[in-house]
Amino acid sequence: MTRAIMVQGAGSNVGKSMLVAGLCRHFAQRGLRVRPFKPQNMSNNAAVTADGGEIGRAQALQAMACGVEPMIDMNPVLLKPETDTGSQVIVQGKRLATVRARDYARLKPQLLGACIESYRRLAGGADLIIIEGAGSPAEINLRAGDIANMGFAEAADVPVVLAGDIDRGGVIAQLVGTHAVLSPADAGRIKAFLVNKFRGDVTLFDDGMTEIADRTGWAPLGVVPWFDQASRLPAEDILDIRSARRDGGFRIAVPRLNRIANFDDLDPLSNDPGLSVEIVKAGDPLPVCDLVLIPGSKTTIADLEAFRAAGWDIDLAAHVRRGGHVLGICGGYQMLGRSIADPLGLEGPARTVPGLGHLDVETTMAPTKHLARVAARDIASGTPVRGYEIHLGETAGPDTAHAWLSRDGHAVGAASADGRVRGCYLHGLFNGDAFRAAYLARLGAQGTAFDYGAGVEATLDTLADHLAGCLDLDALHALAGPVRA
Template identity: 80%
Template structure:
């Protein structure tokens, strides 16, 4: 019989995604068929699945930890913020609507049904489903109609373990306070707790664990020390991407767009010791560097306006005059063109805006989203390139005749006559070791052809071992409950 356990957090960013990835890898190594599941995620960092939809990238990493391809049922509701008050709602991999935050509650009964449908379908081919919550169940103002934490746990009858983050301070209050504010029925669903991100001698917190257990009646599952290799896993949040300034290295500057999306392109670059990757925050100019990489965006037109407001367009023009290289991926590719048209008002009022003018192409936004996994090759080096497309809009123009990638006999992407400004829609292309090395060497970098994928797998194994040495994993497995169809 399939069993399930849910990991919730006493707050946001307590490390739930990493904990679930480590648990997935540990139990998969024990011979169990494990599947990750997150009923509702909010992220603009998405992955294209094997069955042609999109889910949060954290769930794609967790699927990798389980040794299985990602599918839409692993994250049936994905919210992709477009403004401060509205998000695109993705249900079972496909766009449903764009809604304001205050209108989202009306959708929740429909969304809970989709979550339960995906959960039970996923469970059919699993021995263990490890569910990740979102935010915190302590946000009791959101309990009515909840589908992300206790609302889902109750509807699916899944036991819960609660994680606290000691690195922030106040972890005793986080965990005991959560018990204090929860409805007694929700509190009773929590079977145990753990403390994450401890720095130093974990035995110094023995008394803290005893006090939490006494005040909550939950089982103490262990203290997880700080996992120093976490930065080597694909990041879920742009704030988790480490800038890696290295003296004398090939310098890559990445402007941090307001609605930056699908920035997993940066992970293999940050991992290469021959490269210096710097994420440039608003308020700072683009520095003198070798390559400016403009990443994807959830709202290209708004982020282009913000790019200009920062003066980055002037910095970029100076960079090109100095002979620097530019690469735009997805939204960044669209920004590099002559114009971006949005006739249907997909990103606000219908309009056409000027682009940065570095590529002779134009983009027209279309309602139909392009979602596909792609296999191509780099024409200059004849190396294979794999990745995925996830975008609105079609881009055409003279510079596409110099498309520098080829898929099924057709050139894709665009390049200016100098060969120093390029763009494409293909995310994830730098995960390919041979292509990454060949592309960067053409630009003058002494890039290494390391095995990025093997590195991620090795860190997942290390993470599983890290949890095995910190938590009572047999007890956690015993706390899981049966999945009742």
């Protein structure tokens, strides 16, 4: 019989995704067929499944923790913010519509059906499903029609564990306050709680755990000490990617775009001990460095305008004049060209805007989204390159003749005549150790060879051990309820 448990948070960014990844790895190590599930995610950092669908990057990591391929059913609803008030809605891997936040509620009944369908389909091949909530159930203004937290838990009849974050302070108020504002039925669905991100001697919070248990009636599962290795795991939120500044070494500057997307390209670089990676926020100039990497964007034209408003276009031109290297990936690739045309108004008003002009290519936005896993080859070194494409638009022009990647004998990407400015649509290309080392060595980096994939796997093992050492995971497993048909 398949069982399920849901991990919700007393607030956003309390560490739910990491907790679920660690739980998935722990129970998979016990020999269970474990699957992650998140009914609704909101992120512009997506992964492409083998069947060409989109899910949240966190669910792809959780699938890795389970030792299985990511599937669209692991995250049936993905919201990809395009503006402050509107998002693209991905349902079971495919784009459904772009809607304003105030109109999204009308879709929720339809979306709940898709969530339940995916959940039950996923259960067909699992012993245990570990479900991740989104945001917090304490946002009771969103309870009507909810599909992310208690609305889904009620519809699927799933017991809940609530996680609080002590690092931000006020964790007793987080958890007890959540109990106070929930309806009796929703509060009763929560069976246990845990406290995450504790720094120092956890026994100092023994009285705090007792207070929370007494005031809520929920069972305490334990206190999770701060996990120092969290930065070694792929991040879903750009806020979780720290600038990795080291003395000396090859310096990479990454402008933080407003709608940065699919920035998992940065994870292997920020974990490479031979590199110094700086995430540059608006208002700060691009520093003197060896490589400027312009990442993907959910709204390329708007981010290009913000890039110019920050003065980064001037900084980038100076960097190129000094002989520095530039790499644009996906939206960053489009920005580096001579122009971007959006004749159908897919990203806003229909218009054509000038690009940064460092590559002799032009991009035209088109409604068909390219979604595919890609196996290519680095032309200079012959090393394999694996990644995925997830973009709107077609890019063409003279500099595609200087392509530096090849796929099935066809050119991929573009480069300037001197090879210092390059671009491509391929995300995840730096996950491959041989390619990453070969590419960076050509740019002058030294000693950058390390096994990134093995490091992620080892960190997941360490995370599983970390949780097993501080939480009552037998009790958590016993709380899991049956998946009902």
